[in-house]
Amino acid sequence: MNIVVIGAGYAGLTAALRLDRTHHITLISAEAHFTQRIRLHELAAGRPTVRVPLAELTHGTGIETVVARVAALGPSARVVRTEDGREFGYDTLVYALGSRTDVSVPGVAEHAFTAESAAALRTRLASGGGDVAVVGGGLTGVEMAAELAETYPAWQVTLVSGNEPVLSARGRRHVAGALSRLGVTTRYGVRASGVSAGTVHTTDGDISADVVVWAGSFTVPTLAAEAGLTVDARGRAVVDATMRSVSHPDVYVVGDAAAVRIPGAGESRMSCAAGMPIAAHAADSVNARAAGRQARPFRFRYLIQCVSIGRHDGLIQFVRHDDSPVETVLLGRLAAFVKEQVCRFTVGSLRLERRRPGTYLWPKGKARATRTLTTAP
Ligand SMILES: Cc1cc2nc3c(=O)[nH]c(=O)nc-3n(C[C@H](O)[C@H](O)[C@H](O)COP(=O)(O)OP(=O)(O)OC[C@H]3O[C@@H](n4cnc5c(N)ncnc54)[C@H](O)[C@@H]3O)c2cc1C
Incomplete structure (x- = not known):
């Protein structure tokens, strides 16, 4: 099967690295490196770099990386068009174009x-x-x-x-x-x-x-909406419990770009915490269907929110399955240490998926009923 993944952030890379390598996988990225977005405030404060070369993260996987900006999707012809005029056909598309800070407020x-x-x-x-x-x-x-x-x-x-x-x-x-x-x-x-x-x-x-x-809210690219995918009020593509677009079954949407209904927790928060599990689950769904197995519904629970407060202080806020805070917290240097480990874990899990696809794990909580479940192979 010919799979095209667009966007090489946390979600796009997680999905691309976890897909069965019997498929032909093309990863289209605007840049030749992965940007650790969760460290951008550190970059502003002098961290030398937040980039990891894509060649390093995909080395030895057979994934073909194309550095180009996606200009449009042609879902009826199953093609992705890039700004440099190329077209990439696909059997399955993984849409992972993420988000960025919303700058629509005047000035x-x-x-x-x-x-x-x-x-x-x-x-x-x-x-x-x-x-x-x-x-x-x-x-x-x-x-x-x-x-x-x-x-x-x-x-x-x-x-x-x-x-x-x-x-x-x-x-x-x-x-x-x-x-x-x-x-x-x-x-x-x-x-x-x-x-x-x-x-x-x-x-x-x-x-x-x-x-x-x-540092206001995030907004998502308009490409999904322009291509006719069903999107929510914020422009995020609406997906079923296997991360498949509800309007276009050959398109999976992951990370910040996806509106995922998490059973018992409402719509997914734009975050790595949800985005990487969503992407891993999408890859599992594609792998299952390609192998003639049934894709399973998504299970996920929020566990913590991690906040750095400078380099030596922090807050680890424990949360309920639906992301609402409880009174349990870690504070100070210990919290700063945990937050740093979480940041490293995001890149570490990409490296692990490169070597051993399928190893990334996430908190799943109890199985809950979901109204958006679609499990047809
Ligand atoms: C300062 C900061 C701190 C944060 N801290 C946390 C935190 O502590 N915990 C947490 O869970 N989340 C945190 N977040 C949020 C987190 O960074 C995002 O939720 C996460 O990056 C989403 O991953 P993604 O892969 O969906 O999108 P992204 O990481 O945004 O990746 C999308 C990729 O698609 C590429 N792309 C976009 N358009 C195109 C195009 N047309 N063609 C080709 N490529 C394209 C982009 O260049 C990018 O590489 C933080 C965000 C910021 C800004």
Whole structure:
């Protein structure tokens, strides 16, 4: 079978490396390297690199890597078109184009840095000093604000957000204390409506900032919707319990780009925590069907959320199966150590899948009924 995987992030690589190697597998990636997105705030704070060459991760697997940007899908003809004018036919497509920071708020694209521009942000902050506003109080915003405050003492960091991060009371107290020790000013309950040169416009008036870092929500590429795949309100392709598009059975969608209904936990959160299991399960589904076996429904439970607060502090927030926080937490250096191990595990499991496909495991929880189950081979 001819399988094309588009996107070589956590999800695309997990799927590509886990597929049976009796298939002809083509991996189309915009870049010749894998970017460890979960370390982009570290890159902004001086980490030398967050890249791993794709050649290293796919070495010896027989996977054909093509470096090109996907421009369009032609699902009726079963082709992927790339910006350089090539076409790649497939029997099965794995769509793994991920997400990026949503910059649709007025002025953000022109005047703010994001995780994706972390290298340019580092260059900007490495010289001089002044005020930095990090906008977005989710875990990405907290991690970014803490990392910048720790690394660049000449800059005064303010975290601006409509809400506090969703954590347990102990978790929130720890984050608040740690940010305060690092000198970060927090302005919760303040919604940003736009950015212009040197200013964040908010519901609570304008905030002056020499540098603005936008750490708001993620958005997904529009290619799935443009190709006619059924998508949800956020543009994520809706899949069944085997990760197959509900509208296009020869297309599997994985990672942030997929709207996966997790039994008992609602729609999947854009995260590696869910995205890598989703991708591994998609590969298992493709392998099973190709071998004439029935694909199984997805099982998954959230276990922890990991937050780095600079290089020496952190928070491991234990969660229920549905991702809601419980009071159990790990704090401080121990949490920072665990978070670092989790970051290493993501790349380590890709390396392991390269050598031994099928070895990546994830927390599954109890079997639950699902209404979206489709198990036809
Ligand atoms: C600063 C930061 C910290 C984070 N921390 C955590 C964390 O602690 N835990 C956690 O679970 N999640 C975390 N996340 C979220 C996590 O990074 C994403 O959920 C994860 O990267 C999704 O994996 P993915 O493979 O679906 O997408 P991605 O990692 O985004 O990979 C998608 C790939 O597709 C490529 N691509 C896109 N468009 C095209 C195209 N047209 N043609 C070809 N290739 C294309 C991209 O270049 C990329 O290589 C964090 C994110 C950020 C930004």
